[in-house]
Amino acid sequence: MKTLPKHKIINDPIYGFITVPSKLVFSLMEHKYFQRLRRISQMGFSYIVYPGAHHTRFHHALGAMFLMQKAVQVLQSKGVIISEKEEEALYIAILLHDIGHGPFSHAMEHSIVESVSHEQISLLFMEFLNTKFNKQLTLAIQLFKNEYPRKFLHQLVSGQLDMDRLDYLKRDSFYTGVPEGTVNAQRLITMLNVKDDELVVEEKGIYSVENFLVARRLMYWQVYLHKTGVVAEQLLVRILKRAKQLVARGENLPASSNLQFFLQNNITIDDFSEEVLETFAQLDDYDIISAMKLWIDNDDFVLKNLSQMLLNRNLLKVKVKTKPFSARKVEKKCCKLIERYSITKEEASFFVFTGRLENQAYSMKKDTINLLQRNGEIIEVAKASDQLNLEALSKSVVKYYFCYPKNNKDS
Amino acid sequence: MKTLPKHKIINDPIYGFITVPSKLVFSLMEHKYFQRLRRISQMGFSYIVYPGAHHTRFHHALGAMFLMQKAVQVLQSKGVIISEKEEEALYIAILLHDIGHGPFSHAMEHSIVESVSHEQISLLFMEFLNTKFNKQLTLAIQLFKNEYPRKFLHQLVSGQLDMDRLDYLKRDSFYTGVPEGTVNAQRLITMLNVKDDELVVEEKGIYSVENFLVARRLMYWQVYLHKTGVVAEQLLVRILKRAKQLVARGENLPASSNLQFFLQNNITIDDFSEEVLETFAQLDDYDIISAMKLWIDNDDFVLKNLSQMLLNRNLLKVKVKTKPFSARKVEKKCCKLIERYSITKEEASFFVFTGRLENQAYSMKKDTINLLQRNGEIIEVAKASDQLNLEALSKSVVKYYFCYPKNNKDS
């Protein structure tokens, strides 16, 4: 890798200093597509519960790249050969792994676009940048797509213990002020090794792995799926759904032209031409919030009220249970609303609704966490744990929520 | 004070938990004018240098209120009598001290409005809220305006060692990842006392005070006045100035209606009717960024290019010196630009300009930091320090900067 002429370092509250490893990486960071991530918050509306959580996808991407540098150092010190090209590809792949996130990310995947995941869009961005940067991203893309023979390189980017997860758990727990959600990324990385081209954790790291899984579980239920954050996200999904309805009905809804485009068209992955990508690349949190600020003056009862609620943090009431809510209960709240505001049933359904939260602390769908025993053999972590029932952690936990308006009506 | 029925606590990465002290305070926090501070970043464009610095005025206000609770506890434990009414007034005054900040705060004071300070607007907001909340803010306003006989109460809100400064130094150093800029707020607060109704620091706190002043100086030169952050702020000032020019010329510039209002009118403090205040209350960082996003497609060479520069972090080059830059040098750069892009001299002046940075680590204009000696006498800290030349810290340091476009032209 060509190193930088000037030692480019960036302050980070968590790791101290992050060093940019090469000129190419620096150029990618300077590209406006990457700079755009400065305007996309990492945790969506979680700041409504945790006021410190305003960090961005930009910052997380840098942090994950920092951890990747550490992982490369550790593996190399253990004799794992990683070529300079592979090394740089790792940095690029992790730097760009989230570049496809839209504003308020997850909520967008089912409103702004039609079931297009951010990973799919990240890949489109990478391919676009690959053209612009003379095919220098080809290997990074292969790693990202898991099409490179040395599987552990992909696993460092996307796997059970990838640098993405290690950074976001650490960073999100730091910025929310939930210290018990932290993971000891340094220790986990120090315990990494490679066996038969697969990423493994040295046996003595088992307690750190357990801790990682339990911390992740805590972060999900206490932070990511916190009921107030869920309401906020659901409001946003409904605001955009309503906006699309109104636009479909021919109403002229104020919004930035880029947002207009996605309100007017149902974009699936097949529609993602270079032009669409460029339009998408101009969308960020600011388009959404600014639109909502315009919409609080809209005539539509639903759009106006939902926007006000979200902007002024005067949210719906929410209840969470382990069993589904009865249809009758929902019906009752709905009727009350219809009566009170003389709205239609469909309109009321934007304010009274139920939903489902689900999380697996240790999902074994994609792959498993494997330990390298002293005898050189591999064992799956759930089988190795002496006590903590890790298999229990691989079952889905499901909860149900029910949202409806508060009684008071002042703003 | 009426305490809250439910124990309302808020997570904070710095202090752990912040407890809301009373119902009234909670109601003020829930008001949309205060919630708006969630959309105003504490450090403006500093995140362009320090990617972690996305914390908000909202969060800072809560933090300062937390420190105020600590200060009240300490002073009461030393026998200083603070009534329940005074206590709540302190919390309200510090909570609302920054409520008048416009988007990207300081830059706004000379572009969005005409030389109206945020403190003036904070006061207008407080007075408005006082009406809405049945005069329950009267004492808080008195404290804020320093019209209450017990001067130390004002000094806790606004003075050399007020809770505002202690929180922002601590918080800004935390979020930027500049740990050496931190202050030991807990220790400084523990050393506070009151003598003749003036706030004093116990003598043995002298090293903490020195440290506070030097940390503050470091934060100014290394963070707040970091040259790259300065360029970004100057670009914003010029973008808004240009927008106002274009609007004055009759051009129809896209922007939110609230921002439009301030572009179309030169608002001074005398113009701040309740209506203007309400319009101002709807302005935040999102109006500015969204406008810039629209303006990158504008026909005006100046507006378009400045907006692109700031959004995509492709800033002007900047040099900083302790002596002013020669007019000839500026002229030369200017001519080059005029020639290259066939623009007018006035247009070029938006890209080539100089300016002045100034900071006093210890400004004695308003008041001084006074130590309480063991013999009960008061001594000003600069006189008490045995070695560190604190008087030197009270002199202004002035630096000069010079901005001009980079040579490369790709984006």
Next chain:
Amino acid sequence: MKTLPKHKIINDPIYGFITVPSKLVFSLMEHKYFQRLRRISQMGFSYIVYPGAHHTRFHHALGAMFLMQKAVQVLQSKGVIISEKEEEALYIAILLHDIGHGPFSHAMEHSIVESVSHEQISLLFMEFLNTKFNKQLTLAIQLFKNEYPRKFLHQLVSGQLDMDRLDYLKRDSFYTGVPEGTVNAQRLITMLNVKDDELVVEEKGIYSVENFLVARRLMYWQVYLHKTGVVAEQLLVRILKRAKQLVARGENLPASSNLQFFLQNNITIDDFSEEVLETFAQLDDYDIISAMKLWIDNDDFVLKNLSQMLLNRNLLKVKVKTKPFSARKVEKKCCKLIERYSITKEEASFFVFTGRLENQAYSMKKDTINLLQRNGEIIEVAKASDQLNLEALSKSVVKYYFCYPKNNKDS
């Protein structure tokens, strides 16, 4: 409580400042029996693995008292009535809960004395101090012994979620540099409540409780029962056992007179007269280490070599397995040693031995952790957890270790 004339505060790296709550507490802290805890390390020989772990019982006692102050504040703010006398008793009980620890604590309970627990000796100290302090400790002693009707007061001192555990987990993880072992004591305390005079945790604190149990488990297996620390402790136990043997045989072993007393006598709890207590009160880590420093020059092969090993950190080799080691394997190592050094079988057994490690992350023997549900009912935490198999955590994990000399012989 009589507050202190001067605001007595103590710096703590973890909590910032610890305030001494009353004159009586301050006097107890100044007593030489409490000052002695400055010379008893909190974690015994763990510093041999974790070089930062040199904190003392003294510091831990202060930390636990700090957390008790927070717990009292939280409970009072929730309407739990705690009288001034009860409050002070809580502080005294937690301050003195570990005062009975001997040097290198746990190792001592089966060598210096004969199966006398440190809790028993703590109680003797408290009773002695109660006499000296005019019966002002009577209530504290009642709480400590769980003889006071309001059971939650005892549970705060000694229970599943007592201030002792919260502080030692936090402090030990801090000083060892094992951040993932930390617990969010502040959050757990904030969630405490009292129901029917029993300590309970509010339902929403369930993830914090899970995290607490898993962190505790991690600290046990990664830190407290770290194999190298275990070897060091076992060496110490054997050094003292050997010393007692030699003394019993009539040898004149150099040691402080206080240590001599315990080497010459087999002290059970029934022997603990005031005189014995006074002698015990003069024992600390320094007597043990200094004796070992004298014994490295002793003629006895066993005493000399074990002492050298421990002082110079040239320890035995240790293996850990989940199944017991075969007697044959042990025998073989033993024979090798006998042959090599021409020592007796009994002597060899000091260098070649096996043992058993056991830990329950969540022991339900004494009591359980109970959650207070929103409907006012109580539920045991293992029953409430939706996923994490907490019952699994209540089973004992047992491991076996096997120690024997390394092959090399230089020091």
Next chain:
Amino acid sequence: MKTLPKHKIINDPIYGFITVPSKLVFSLMEHKYFQRLRRISQMGFSYIVYPGAHHTRFHHALGAMFLMQKAVQVLQSKGVIISEKEEEALYIAILLHDIGHGPFSHAMEHSIVESVSHEQISLLFMEFLNTKFNKQLTLAIQLFKNEYPRKFLHQLVSGQLDMDRLDYLKRDSFYTGVPEGTVNAQRLITMLNVKDDELVVEEKGIYSVENFLVARRLMYWQVYLHKTGVVAEQLLVRILKRAKQLVARGENLPASSNLQFFLQNNITIDDFSEEVLETFAQLDDYDIISAMKLWIDNDDFVLKNLSQMLLNRNLLKVKVKTKPFSARKVEKKCCKLIERYSITKEEASFFVFTGRLENQAYSMKKDTINLLQRNGEIIEVAKASDQLNLEALSKSVVKYYFCYPKNNKDS
């Protein structure tokens, strides 16, 4: 450098993990002379004021070595050539720089030995180890003695901004819980460079250097020269002085044989044969504390009482002023004591005495801190600072203390 077969890492609460860089370094760490540093506290009796300050010279040496690894990385990334041999010599020199410290270090230099500095003894140890390790320490010794042509290598070990200072300021502020005394070692190291074989700091690091000097000053006056810590140290000096007197008079004072040796002989640097060194190598804090524990039962009024005071933290009263105390005042206190206890004037002088504290925040005696300007020229930092009067910091601050017994007499 031969790297380690197994990746040897050590947990550190400050830096996370410290990696041992080579086999030779690991062997030196395992040597009993280095292991002895585990029994020598870094901050002497400061724990009497700051109960967290029980960290050891062992731990500090590791920390300084860690920072040296970072410094080498930074300099190499800037093109400074450092050979493998030089690199290892740096690690060895910094690891062993404090190996000559006696128990309670600084106090010892004028009591246990006669004006022998710990640096002189460190050198003796290094030379001894050099023989044992086949001359592999020769280059390290050259660096330590500043006899190697490339001066910056010595400056990294011992200079204005050496790794020793950076670690001890960071570590001591961490363990005492005085966060404002911390320095941003990472940033200072990142700013290091080499010009004409001298260590320099890049110009933009000036605020970090200022911060370093002011933090150091704070640590001196608030921590290292804290009046209570000073009393404790002075008591120790007097206890040893008295012990030597008594031994000289022929009394048989109990103590470890190693301590006996130094009480019986006045050892100067010329007396430091290999045998004396070996005896010195067996001295540590435990010999001193254990001796004091024996001496509290001694017949000598002075020895007995001073020992009790220090062990039970029942210290002398101390006053600190910027001007010397009058002889009359001292005389008066002395007379009172003579009268009260019927002791001689000489005996009384052990309890009533005055002294002098002195510190320069920025001593320019040895060398200066030099900045590397962008034009490639060097400027001394005091000349470069725009405001903070650094020359003021180079003046000595002197304070005077006066110690005498408290009035109460119970223990």
